[in-house]
Amino acid sequence: MHKKIAVLMLSSFVFVACGVKPNSSKAVDVSIDLTAVDHDMLTVVHDPGKIKKESIKFFIPKTVPGTYELNDYGQFVQEMTAYDYDGNTMAVVQEDENTWTINNAKNLDKVSYKVNDTYDENDEGGVFSPAGTNIEEGENYMLNLHGFVGYFEGLQEMTHQLKITRPIDMDGASSLQVASRDTIAQKVTDAYVTSRYFGLIDNPMMYGNLDKTTFDIQGMQVEFSVYSPNSVYTAEDLKPGLEKMVQAQKSFLGQIDNTPLYSIILYLSDMDKTDARGFGALEHHTSTTVVLPETMPLSELEETMTDVVSHEFFHIITPLNLQSEEVHFFDYNTPKMSQHLWLYEGVTEYFANLFQVNQGLISEQEFYERMTEKIQTSKGFNDELAFTELSTHILTDDYKEQYYNVYLKGALIGMTLDIKLRELSDGDQGILKTLKTLIDKYGKDKPFKDEKLIAEIVKVTYPEIQDYFDAYVTSTTPIPYGEFFDKVGLAYVKKEKKTGFFMDGQTPFIDVNTKDNTLFFRKAYPLNSTLKAIGVKPGDVLKSVNGKDYALHNVRALINASFRWKKGDDLTMLVERDGEEIELSGEITQPTMATYELEEKSISEDSEAYQLREAWLKS
Ligand SMILES: [Zn+2]
Structure with missing residues (x-):
């Protein structure tokens, strides 16, 4: 599937992130x-x-x-x-x-x-x-x-x-x-x-006024095409970053992908007119389509392309080469969903991060920060919902709000399963090796029975893996992340950090409803202490602050004004919740939020935990 990126519309930054000859008479x-x-x-x-x-x-x-x-x-x-x-x-x-x-x-x-x-x-x-x-x-x-x-x-x-x-x-x-x-x-x-x-x-x-380039990585030709409406970017601008990334992906994957040609199609959206606004990408067997804002600076565009395109490319593992019947015999008009989005989206997203630390594109510290950010953000979703149930019902109104969590908790399922597998195999068999074994058995033309997948994974690994799935994937127990990090010599430490009123660094607590340009408090990110203290609930529509109305057109003014707020002053907000207007009031305090950090314990290089961490991240 695809990787969606949340972009606050008013700003330019991103904060997350077959040829066959026709038998003409019969075609x-x-x-x-x-x-x-x-x-x-x-x-x-x-x-x-x-x-x-x-x-x-x-x-x-x-x-x-x-x-x-x-x-x-x-x-x-x-x-x-x-x-x-x-x-x-x-x-x-x-x-x-x-x-x-x-x-x-x-x-x-x-x-x-x-x-x-x-x-x-x-x-x-x-x-x-x-x-x-x-x-x-x-x-x-x-x-x-x-x-x-x-x-x-x-x-x-x-x-x-x-x-x-x-x-x-x-x-x-x-x-x-x-x-x-x-x-x-x-x-x-x-x-x-x-x-x-x-x-x-x-x-x-x-088709159109495109700029194109190609490059070769270990026998795979990559064709990169970009449409930049105001000619801000050329294909050559982004080629070095893409080349480095694809090279790293191929090294990480080893012998799995035999695609001779891979096409990356990038559409850069004009932010000054009505144009595409759903930023992210969608995967296909031999190509990916990407849509991003043309106003993004080059360094951010490169970083985002690395995260997004690598995610799409890793779909070559699953579902493209390992898929259930629901995916293989896809019904375009009466679709039936698989239970295994934790695998298709979650593990794919995990690989898109793991390969970067494995191949030295990011440091261990950056990788830890990405994982802890996923833990933190995923807590904004229902953590006591069985992932298999979420997956089966993803198209229904009751569940689709939880969809984004497949990129968060789904990836964390990938990570904790990987650690567990490494522990049981003395570091030898992680999730990539396990999936490659299954791809040898199944592959792109032989779908598995949806309800048999977990048993198949257990069969090629260890009986204890059944317990892992029973606890954290098919039932409602939240994952005890600290226990898994402990196995690899990492301490999971809770800290309280200062934030802004409406922004946590580059990450906003509010977002824009593109249908009516109203502002609302995000559900997919925890609120800070000040917002919680005055009674804001995730999903509340923000109408006014201290008597002044706000919407998309003046949200910058709101953020700027909040920088000048003084501790102890009054703070009032009018919000709409379930169709009802509610007046919230309290006082201005220093906003903080709980954050978790991963710290490497000082342990000897001979210790089991250290060895396991090396195997997990570097082998
Ligand atoms: Zn995807």
């Missing part, structure tokens, strides 16, 4: 002409070949793998029109937002429809930007193909051919290779072929 043919934009929409023509049934359904995905969200991509589709072999229109019945039925289907030649993009929609229609779409005529086309190309019932496993027509001087980026190319006048048609519909979902494309 499904889809075409999109980028040179024919009509009212900010593209027309898709979809020819399924001969239909043998009386009635057939056409679907646009409700969701796609890795997003863990129901997004109804059909909401962007208009004017669904069916044609018979004589070119006459046929009746089309829309069943729901993503489903259309065509009767007399034996006469059906093709369907044609118009598609709107997500990036310039209010709130992007709820779609996370790296899974979203952009149509900016002559300039940029973000083609996450699930947003454009649907599928006919039962034809998902057929060869699909996609033709994209573009101006002759426009570039395209995708890990899917062009199978053939036709030039007529000043237009070029690129034809792509995939052995099944999933190949279109798994290979996003970006």
Whole structure:
């Protein structure tokens, strides 16, 4: 899945963080002409070949793998029109937002429809930007193909051919290779072929005014394409950092990944206009799409790309090469979720941090700080919710608020399981080695039964690992982190630290609701002592402070004003909680919050704990 980054909209900083030749008589043919934009929409023509049934359904995905969200991509589709072999229109019945039925289907030649993009929609229609779409005529086309190309019932496993027509001087980026190319006048048609519909979902494309570069790491070619609307960044600017990162990932992984070509598609969003605002990335087997603000300074952009792209790349381990049937036989319109998000997202996120300390990109101290920050932030979520239950129900309203915790506690499950495995194997077999053993048994074409995974892990490791899962993954016991750190000679120390009223260093206690530009207190970060003392609750909408109204447009003024507050003065806030306005009052105190730090105990290099720590972080 993807890695989401929380960015406080008003500021520029980030604070977290298949080719096959078509058997043309049997292929499904889809075409999109980028040179024919009509009212900010593209027309898709979809020819399924001969239909043998009386009635057939056409679907646009409700969701796609890795997003863990129901997004109804059909909401962007208009004017669904069916044609018979004589070119006459046929009746089309829309069943729901993503489903259309065509009767007399034996006469059906093709369907044609118009598609709107997500990036310039209010709130992007709820779609996370790296899974979203952009149509900016002559300039940029973000083609996450699930947003454009649907599928006919039962034809998902057929060869699909996609033709994209573009101006002759426009570039395209995708890990899917062009199978053939036709030039007529000043237009070029690129034809792509995939052995099944999933190949279109798994290979996003970006066309437009792109800047591109490539580099080779141990036999894998990496193609990096960037769209920077105001030409702030070139591909070369970010290439050195990416090269170093991919090199380190390959060294950490060893023999696991045989991808000959990996494509990184970076869309930099224009912060001065309506544009993509869901920053982060979404993984695919041989590519990743990344969306970040164009205003980010280079050093931050490099650091964020390292964290985000490495997370997406490590999905090569799981779910891309180790997946349950729910993932492998993915149902785009009636999805069934796996219990194992702790593995797919959590362990992936853990690896994206572990490889950096393992390969010397960050120090041990930085790694400890990242892990303690995850512990601290995860405590803002329900720590007594079984992770397998959270995972199974992630698409439902009751659970989706807990989703972000898969990157926090999920990663911490990865870490503590890794420590436990190292302890039981005298340092030899950590989680990476364990997963590689399972990949040898399963791999990308052989999904496991969801309910059998834990037993499989226990089988290739130790009986004690069953106890670990029983306590911390399938039931509600919070993880006693201190006990695990103790095994590797680290002391887990609680401290009280000073913070700002609305900011903890670079991390804000408040966020912006992009739907109405109101401010609210974040649920995913603990409140400081002053906010707690006057009665603020996570999720409260902040209306006014000391009688002055605040929202997105003047939040900077609020933060600046708070720097001048004096101890002992009155502090009042009007907040909205569950639709009710509540007046909070108290006095200004020095805000503090509890923080945990990891300290290396002074132990001998011969001690078991020291050896285990070395094995955990450095082998
Ligand atoms: Zn992910």
